[in-house]
Amino acid sequence: MAKKNYNPNLNPENFRDSLASVREDGKRNWVYPKKVKGFFYKYRTYLSWILLAILFAGPFIRIDGRPYMLFNIFERKFIIFGAVFWPQDTILLIFLLLIFFVFIILFTVVFGRVWCGWACPQTLFMEMVFRKIEYAIEGDANQQRALNEGPWTAEKIWKKGVKISVFGIISLAIGHLVMAYLIGIDQVVEIVTQPPSAHMAGFIGVLAFSGIFMFVFSWFREQACIVVCPYGRLQGVLLDDNSINVMYDYVRGEPRGPIRKNQAEASAKGDCVDCGLCVQVCPTGIDIRNGVQMECVNCTACIDACDEVMEKVERPTGLIRYASENSIKQGFQKLFTGRVKGYTLVLTVLVAAFVSLIVTRDELEATITRFPGMTYQARPDGNVSNLYNITLINKTFEPQQVSIKSLAEGIKVEIVGDQNWVIEPQTKFEGRFFLVQDGKTVKVQQQKVHLVLSAGQAEFEDIETNFMAPLGGSTN
16 A cells, blocks of 8 residues: 655655655755654653763863863873773773674664664754754744745844854854863863963864854754764664664554544554654654664654654554564564674673773883984993883872883993982873993893883883994994
């Protein structure tokens, strides 16, 4: 039976071959989702308040004076839940990313795109912040459409000006928020309170991020989920007939057609009254009755709209609901399938490995390299020296005083600058030192030297490096 289609770009035969937000001529088909209300929307709103509060509070949360979350890609320093990760902890970050991706895969296999509809920052800001502001200023979908298609009157200029201004202020706030997660809230405060010329790179970064968010939330909108984000495309390989998604119960709903409240029992039609509200409230413009689609972000707007209609025609709610293909066709739901068991096992192994690495990782690390562009230096007193760079990382929460000594006979260490290497908690220290040998005692042009580094009385690193010198003290 042919299905009535409320989106002019879709039909039952080729709806998967095109996007609801793109017209046949390739131009943008602007989506005007109707304002929605209902059980799921109410609790999505409550959750969004909590998540947005956590998101904006994140840069201000500190543990022992350090940020709770920091993703400083410029200095290659990451703080996750108060734990500091340096470039030397790359293996830990790799495991952390693997755990994140496997968890997302497992969660998607079982619960579909619940993340997209309930917790993704794109959805939170678009649907729970910018969309609400747009409704408050320009009205519901039909009013917005009429305003956009109408002439530029004083009312239109006023409403558009107010909306763009509010959008701009919120985008600036989000831009500052992102920078706070990247470089820290203290640096952001400096950028804001000082002239732009004092922090030009930071100032440009704030403007760039703010501009990107303004573009996304005022114009690009649902295209970020449909065109840019790869998560929707992964559904094709992650979802199966047991995955829970926002689904239309076609067994119960077909054949669809209008019914009247007092004639519901006498009607031979399915429960779907073909009102099209599920399409009108969809923020990506799709018809959920066509089945699982890449554009669906599981926002539940169609569930709330359909439940409201079902109550009016005295039919059971849940015609559109969270369900799997098998639960609709066969009437039962199986969650713990072979795929779920496999992903769970992989996730468990990764978590165990990550915990093991965290427990056994070194609290102090050192890296020693020869000073670039130099071989050896012949001194007037007859000694020969080599210059080295040293990088020390203190991953503990206490200051550490580090000393270094050479185990090679006749080779001593001379520290450049401050003789006391004190590394503050969760910080990196860079210094220089010489290895010095009497030129007359040199037996080989290049020899291996073992250096031992200690923190207090405990040795924590044994590093081998090369020492170069001319034979017999000759500098020719």
